[in-house]
Amino acid sequence: MLEICVNLCFTILFLLHPYGASIQKHNVLIILIDDLRHLSDKDIFLPNIDKIAANGINFENAYAQQALCAPSRNSLLTGRRPDSLRLYDFYNYWRVKVGNFTTIPQFYKENGFETYSVGKVFHPGASSNFTDDYPLSWSHVPYHPPTEQYKDAAVCKDKETLRYQKNLICPVKVEIQPGKSLPDLESLEHAIRIINERNSSKPFMLAIGFHKPHIPLKFPKKYLERVPIQTVHPPQQPNKPEGLPTVSWHPWTDVRHRDDIKRLNISFPYGTMPTDWTLRIRQSYYAAATYIDDLVGKLMAAVNKNNTIVLLTSDHGWSLGENGLWAKYSNFNVALKVPLIFNVPGMPHKSIETPVELIDIFPTLAELSGLSSNIPKCTCDDKRLLCFEGNSLVSLMGMNRFNISVKSKSFALSQYPRPSVHPKSNSDKPRLKDIKIMGYSIKTKRFRYTEWISFNNTLFTRDWNKVYALELYDHSFDPEETKNVYLQPKYKRIVKYLSTILRSRVNICDN
Numbered sequence: 001m002l003e004i005c006v007n008l009c010f011t012i013l014f015l016l017h018p019y020g021a022s023i024q025k026h027n028v029l030i031i032l033i034d035d036l037r038h039l040s041d042k043d044i045f046l047p048n049i050d051k052i053a054a055n056g057i058n059f060e061n062a063y064a065q066q067a068l069c070a071p072s073r074n075s076l077l078t079g080r081r082p083d084s085l086r087l088y089d090f091y092n093y094w095r096v097k098v099g100n101f102t103t104i105p106q107f108y109k110e111n112g113f114e115t116y117s118v119g120k121v122f123h124p125g126a127s128s129n130f131t132d133d134y135p136l137s138w139s140h141v142p143y144h145p146p147t148e149q150y151k152d153a154a155v156c157k158d159k160e161t162l163r164y165q166k167n168l169i170c171p172v173k174v175e176i177q178p179g180k181s182l183p184d185l186e187s188l189e190h191a192i193r194i195i196n197e198r199n200s201s202k203p204f205m206l207a208i209g210f211h212k213p214h215i216p217l218k219f220p221k222k223y224l225e226r227v228p229i230q231t232v233h234p235p236q237q238p239n240k241p242e243g244l245p246t247v248s249w250h251p252w253t254d255v256r257h258r259d260d261i262k263r264l265n266i267s268f269p270y271g272t273m274p275t276d277w278t279l280r281i282r283q284s285y286y287a288a289a290t291y292i293d294d295l296v297g298k299l300m301a302a303v304n305k306n307n308t309i310v311l312l313t314s315d316h317g318w319s320l321g322e323n324g325l326w327a328k329y330s331n332f333n334v335a336l337k338v339p340l341i342f343n344v345p346g347m348p349h350k351s352i353e354t355p356v357e358l359i360d361i362f363p364t365l366a367e368l369s370g371l372s373s374n375i376p377k378c379t380c381d382d383k384r385l386l387c388f389e390g391n392s393l394v395s396l397m398g399m400n401r402f403n404i405s406v407k408s409k410s411f412a413l414s415q416y417p418r419p420s421v422h423p424k425s426n427s428d429k430p431r432l433k434d435i436k437i438m439g440y441s442i443k444t445k446r447f448r449y450t451e452w453i454s455f456n457n458t459l460f461t462r463d464w465n466k467v468y469a470l471e472l473y474d475h476s477f478d479p480e481e482t483k484n485v486y487l488q489p490k491y492k493r494i495v496k497y498l499s500t501i502l503r504s505r506v507n508i509c510d511n
Contacts, residue, residue: 026345027308030207033292034120034214037317038337044286048297052312053341054349057397061355062340063412063443064316067328070123072315077103079362080389086460088417089431093129102386104362105137108205111371116194117142119187120209145186147179168258169284170218184210188295192302213288223287232283235322236480239272243484244323245469247437247452251423252326269423278321285320309368310343322480329428331416331441331450332481344368352396355412355443359390367392412443413505421468432457437468442502448473449498464503
């Protein structure tokens with residue numbers, strides 16, 4: 001009874017609050033961090049991101065729609081799934097190939113906001129028309145830091161060869177780097193300059209994309225000191241588990257091709273990273289995350305928190321040796337689970353465990369800004385310029401203007417393509433013409449269930465009768481997804497139930 005009274009009183013106060021009445025247009029800051037998996041306190045201390053979470057709405061189980069940069073970013077920024085955009089690689093611009101769909105920044109721009117892009121927001125290249133979708137999405141030409149041109153340069157001083165190489169592990173002295181800086185440092189400076197120096201009566205929507213901890217793991221050397229190697233622990237299962245289907249495996253070729261890893265001569269495709277290197281890579285990933293956390297803290301110090309909606313998330317996660325895998329390119333939790341935090345003026349802290357999706361961000365921001373009243377839910381194969389394929393999370397936040405509580409779906413959907421059942425050199429990032437198999441995955445609070453099925457890359461159709469592999473992981477005892485239990489009799493009903501939901505949601509346009 002007390003809880004009902006508290007919720008009712010809070011809702012009344014919310015309706016009286018300027019945010020609830022939609023009187024004030026808040027600025028919007030989107031912080032998008034590249035390849036940042038969902039990290040917990042047992043991994044590494046990230047005080048500035050933790051502070052945003054402690055003062056905001058923290059979604060503990062948020063999932064990307066595909067663990068690859070371009071498809072995930074376009075999905076997030078349009079609010080549509082990879083299947084709707086028909087983008088599973090880096091080479092398709094949705095406005096030309098599928099439909100002229102509205103993006104988050106475009107939506108704000110068309111509603112009177114001044115929109116800015118700093119760093120890596122859209123994935124650069126063909127997937128954003130080589131313009132970062134400017135001028136449709138942005139009021140100003142997107143800013144890319146000058147030192148971005150050196151992001152893959154041979155600037156890593158190798159201890160063994162004493163030469164500068166293109167290493168995976170790359171702590172550096174900033175002052176001797178080309179340009180005497182790093183891309184994320186320059187992006188931070190530019191974003192703060194926009195916040196402090198802009199002279200406009202319009203509210204702004206600023207999106208900043210930090211490059212790290214994307215590989216190479218290049219960051220100021222001092223951050224290694226914050227992650228002593230003796231505090232770093234190996235994954236529970238560092239090798240390929242027996243029950244893992246070969247189609248689930250990806251050979252992490254971009255990691256193998258780095259000069260320092262290449263020297264290890266790890267056998268292709270199932271070779272295991274040596275234990276000492278596993279610890280060193282994990283240490284460097286955590287150090288790079290700590291570096292970005294510091295930059296987030298400096299950015300937040302420049303933000304007017306009383307007049308700014310802040311969103312912090314990542315495009316997808318990154319495997320750190322779990323099940324013998326590195327990088328992203330999979331349907332495993334570590335590759336799909338990301339931080340998702342909203343700070344909204346007038347909203348108290350709340351931690352939410354319900355599974356949610358990155359396509360939920362667009363409708364959530366629209367509702368938080370009071371701009372979503374006439375926007376429809378997408379129907380099957382919807383070609384309207386603006387509709388929502390995800391769901392607003394405002395009701396889960398407990399801040400819906402018209403409902404004290406609203407039921408939400410309790411699962412998240414993701415997918416990943418493969419060219420073949422057995423790992424090949426292009427299994428990590430197959431181009432559209434090579435995709436023969438699609439793995440569709442559903443995550444509930446307790447389970448992750450995946451079906452790998454036949455996919456037609458010309459007609460964009462699926463054959464559910466041609467199943468290459470099934471996976472079921474029970475997170476109640478196996479959070480690292482090391483034991484595929486789909487064949488165990490006690491899970492027979494669970495498999496059938498999750499398969500029915502998965503197929504009905506993915507195959508909705510065929511019904």
